[in-house]
Amino acid sequence: MSAPEKPRLLVSFDQYLPYVSSEQTGALWKLAEERRQLDANLIRLPPDGGVAAHVEHALDVLLLVVAGDGQLDSDGEQLALAAGSVVWLPRSSRRALGAGAHGLVYLTVHTRRPGMSVVGTAASAVTVREGGEAPCSLDRVCPECGTMRAEPGAPFCAWCGERVSAAG
Template sequence: MAGHEDGSPAPAPGAPLPRVLCDTTGLLALGDDAAAGALWRLAEPGRQLDANVVRVPAAGRVGTHTEPDLDVLLLVLDGGASLVCSDGDLPLRPGVLTWLPHGSARGVVAGPDGVTYLTVHRRRPGMRVQPSGAADRLRPGGA
């Protein structure tokens, strides 16, 4: 098995190859004509990550929620927003990379031009069997 110049082993035959998946400048060129929601999703088979490019229109919002299982990286590509956190709002502008740790409460409120951002996180775990009554926490006033 041949290796690389740095001494690391060569990839196994049939190993996946790095490749360009999306040119976000094309997505950003859609501007205000872009539909709200996910403009692009990572969908390669066998991946360990999930990633999305999301557009929230002017004054739109992603409601405050808590992600119990996954840390998320959020990178603003275009526009601006406020990240709503339990300790106050944080301004988001193009180029700002934000860590959203699992267990933290967060929401996004788009600014007057809307916001487009990339999120990256571990691939979501499969469905889990929950103890009876676990769904009660999802209802208003739930624990």
């Protein structure tokens, strides 16, 4: 049996961000601990950039604005976002993000998405896929995090913020 995990400082964003090029957008940092139950991503949207309207059906998401400003649009209502704002995005809510003139840097935290698992004995192992989309939709899968894009033409992944091909 392995030793239990101990709390530890992973990153200090006020010390980390000055070393990241201001030109870099998308996912700047990701929680990568092996046995975690959470996922977290630090995302930067460029000035006046955004994440297209989408619905996350499976997970609640907590969003913390680290730097910059912008707005959250949810079913026609706009919430102003500024450094220090904490927003709860309940599952099944429609949301879109827009960055202000100086861009928007935010942290998302949510439960870890289930992946693939192998069940049974070595002789009868079966791969079980939890969820997923039809193969014809593979052009909408974000190459960075594997999440299905809500809209085929969205320039950024709504989940991790990474720039994706507009060809989808």
